[in-house]
Amino acid sequence: MTKQPNDNAKKSHSSHWGAFSGQWVDGKLVITPHPIDPDPNPIIQNFPEALRHKARIAKPMVRRGWLENGPGPDDRRGRDAFVEMEWDEVLDLLAGELKRVKDAYSAKAIYGGSYGWSSAGRFHHAQSQIHRFLNVALGGYVRSVNSYSAGASTVLIPHILGNYEDMTRRNIGWDEIVEHTDIILAFGGMNTKNSRVAGGGISKHTEHRDMIALSKRGGELVLISPLKSDLPDEVNQDWVAARPGTDVALMLGIAHTAVMDGTHDRAFLASHTHGWNTFEDYLMGRSDGQPKDAAWAAAITGLTADAILKLARRLPGKRALFVVAHSLQRAKHGEQPVWMASVLSAMFGQSGLPGGGFGYALGAIANYGRHQNAVPIAGLPQGKNGVSEFIPVARVSDMLLNPGAPFEYNGAHMTYPDIKLVYWAGGNPFHHHQDLNRLRKAFAQVDTLVVHDLAWTASARHADFVLPCTMSLEREDIGSSQTDPMMVAMHQMAEPFGDARDDYAIFTGLSERLGAADAFTEGRTPREWLKHLYQPTYDGLKAKGIDAPxxxxxxxxxxxxLPQLPLDGGTLRAFREDPEGTPLPTTSGKIEITSDTIASFGYDDCPGHPVWLTPEDVVDAANPLQLVANQPASRLHSQLDFGGHSSAEKRRGREVARMHPIDADARGIKDGDIIRLFNQRGACLASVVVTEDVMAGVVQLPTGAYYDPEDPNEEKPLCVHGNPNVLTRDTGTSRLAQGCTGQLTVVNVEKFTGNLPPIQAYDPPVPVIWPRPPKLEAAE
Structure with missing residues (x-):
């Protein structure tokens, strides 16, 4: 049971959902948003109920099969019993296993699988903690690169525009949009449920307010999405419901219209871009015999040719901003819509203008479109990784299932490493990975799987070592982001749940057993680390003559x-203003409409300029509906899925799917029914809302409900809770980026009429008694 602190004072804290304070009142924790926040994120209300929830992990656990048989592949992971152990005992066992793997196979056999949003804290940041430990104590680990959110764009953008961080964090600012923008084409939308989240924390949520201000000034926002909710209702006056996954065809139809009308900016294309003529040959059909005109695009997108022509003709002469959501590139060939949007920006001469041009993922998180801080923000040093091997993050199942197999990535021919031990601290792959039945098989292949978690996620249930860690309210930290002016002292508000420990304490204990304690801790307690990490910010303030505490x-x-810098448009604006003096960091020094580098790779799934490529999943008789598996509104990914706010948004305990009345009526489905979504990869249950806010032919089910198999002994068990990743396909976006493709797939849907299975996702496993060997009994 979590104990509340002795005092009931209001204390400051922060999260990636916003800054807030907490106070114990009559034995209950009351969370209050920071008073300067104009649009607080209600997700912070997940904290109070989650703090003491039954889903929390109270004691270290070890899987019984691992104890009985030792390390090795085991398909019982996810359906085996656990044995409760004391910390010293479990750390001794784990340190011995880490040493065994390192000595027998080298650090190249260890995958440091930390991926996911952690707390806003700069010190208790799970990724930094685990990477520091593996580097310092074991000499390194096989790492992952890129993200599930932006796997395709992170690789593509450096080829065509330059530095990814510069293009997302400095290229476009909300201040400039409110002042200058005439029209936004929001491909995939700018749903404010997404921009309410910020890495490192956020003190003011302003995106909703800024969009309203733009609209009141006369700016137009055009939503191009299958979901009407992807723009706020106050500004959503122009919904273009194109078929999911067809945005590139629509963009090509717009581009073709501009060329035929002569409204494209030939001078800008000549001075600031590379490879226009090659792309124009494709666009006009000279290279393949198929002009990409409005009629061609209409047949693919489901729109009319007239609607496409009218949309294209709204753009000339206006300050136009082309926004591409993360969601578009989380699909097969996801590089193409990002690339094509940058081409549209250049075609209309908008690239680099204040409030105009290309806004990749604007609205995806609150860190984008904001001012940069003028003083440094420190993070925990991670040390040097002595292992060079890596994988694109979304290829983890491929790696574990196919050790030694070749794969291609960004022009390189690579080989999957042979992993014996996976160490996961921070993140829940059973939320963010695709084809969960395949992931279950992948995790069965390793010798040992270690998971730090605060709750019984499916990842923890598949682990051999389950180490309970604290949530941010149970520790001290510093919350800060490079794009938010408020640095927050994150005060502890509750004692750790059960025997939970900070990641730092766990890794310190392991480091002691591996002879690396001094190197890992540098002799500092957590509070001393916070003082150390605050010092660069303090020095930066003093250097600017600011009275710093x-x-x-x-x-x-x-x-x-903290002071902030003015918006300057980054490298793209500097290039626009002086293309010769400040070239872009691309191969040509220009905006690459055609990339000779990418063309040289010879990838048929990502050629040298943007093209329309047929999706991998297409509707047919077996799977007549497209599934959009987007991000949830009631939580971040799967975090605190059991919290009060998240639980209140579910129906009958299930995640909520949405579908159009035409599709519901055809299947005898009514609002509030339980439906079964299924395809060849798996099946899940969900409650359903019938609404015209989803286009016909589409069913939408957000990710993040804890994976809850009805019978884990089955090869493809039914998820009774509503996790769409039992349905999504686990393939890369292309050989260029190997990004995640979890946004779109095809499914069938039917009304569920059987006995409704109970939700067991939050029920902790009942520990079993395991007779200790004599050496462990003696150690006790």
Whole structure:
């Protein structure tokens, strides 16, 4: 049971959902958003109920099969019993296993699988903690690169525009949009449920307010999405419901119309881009015999040719911004819509203009479109990784199922490493990975799977070692982001649940057993680390002549405001203004409409300029509906899925799917029914809302409900809770980026009429008694 602190004072804290304070009142934790936040994120209300929830992990656990048989592949993971152990005992066992793998196979056999959003804290950041431990104590680990959110764009954008971070964080600012933008074409939308989240924390949620201000000034926002909710209702006056996955065809139809009308900016294309003529030959059909005109695009998108022509003719002469959501590139050939949107920006001469041009993922998180801080923000040093091998993050199942197999990535011919031990701290792959039945098989292949978690996620249930860790309310930290002016002292509000420990304490204990404690801790306690990490910010403030509080004063005040830099448009604006003097960091130094580098790779699934490629999944008699598996509104990914706010948004305990009345009526489905979604990869249950806010032919089911198999002994068990990743396909976007393709797939849907299975996702496993060998009994 979690104990509340002795005092009931209001204390400052922060999260990636926003800054807030907490206070114990009559034995209950009351969470209050920071008073300066104009649009607080209600997800912070998941904290109070989650703090003491039954889903929390109270004691270290080890899987019985691992104890009985030792390390090795085991398909009982996910359906085996657990044995409760004390910390010293479990850390001794784990340290021995880490040493065994390192000595027998080298650090190249260890995958440091930390991926996912952690707390806003700069010190208790799970990825930094685990990477530091593996580097310092074991000499390194096989790492992952890129993200599930932006796997395709992170690889593509450096080829065509330059630095990814510069293009997302400095290229377009909301201040400039409100002042200058005439029209936004929002491909995939800008849903404010997404921009309510920020890595490192956020003090003011302003995107909703800024879109309204733009609209009141006369700016137009055009939503291109199968979901009407992907723009706020107050500004959503122009919904273009194209078929999911056909945005590139629509963009090509717009581009073709501009060329035929002569409204494209020939001078800008000549001075600031590379490879226009090659692309124009494709666009006009000279290279393949098929002009990409509005009529061609209409047949693919489901729109009329007239609608496409009218949309294209709204753009000339206006300050136009082309926004591409993360969602578009989380699909097969996801590189193409990102690339094609940058081409549209250049065609209309908008690239680099204030409030105009290309806005990749604007609205995806609150870190984008904001000012940069003028003083440094420190993070925990991770040390040097002595292992060079890596994988694109979404290829983890491929790696575990196919050790030694070749694969291609960004022009390189690579080989999957042979992993014996997976160490996961931070993130829940049974949320963010695709084809969960395949992932179950992948995790069965390794010798040992270690998971730090605060709750019984499906990842923890598949682990051999389950180490309970604290949530942010149970520890101290510093919350700060490079794009938010408020640094927050994150005060502890509750004692750790059960025997949970901080990741830092766990890794310190392991480091001691591996002879690396001094190197890992550098002799610092957590509070001493916070003082150390605050120092660069303090020095930066003093250097600017700002009266900076020392750490103790900052901690007592709960926050400090940091100066910010003016918006400057980054490298793209500098290039626009002086293409010769400040070239882009691309191969040509220009915007690459055609990339000679990518063309040289010879990838048929990502050629040298943007093209229309047929999706991998197409509707047919067996799977007549397209599934959109987008991000949820009631939580971030699967985090605190059992929290009060998340639970309140479910129906009959299930995740909520949405579908159009035409599709529901054809299947005898009514609002509030339980439906079964299924395809060849798996099946899940969900409650359903019948609404015209989803286009016909589409069913939408957000990710993040804890995976809850009805019978884990089956090869493809029914997920009774509503996790769509039992349905999604586990393939890469292309050989260029190997990104995640979890946004779209095809499914069938039927009304569920059987006995409704109970939700067991939050029920902790009942520990079993395991007779200790004599050496362990003696150690006790």
């Amino acid at each position: 020392d750490f103790d004063a900052f901690w007592a005040a709960g926050e400090v405001m």
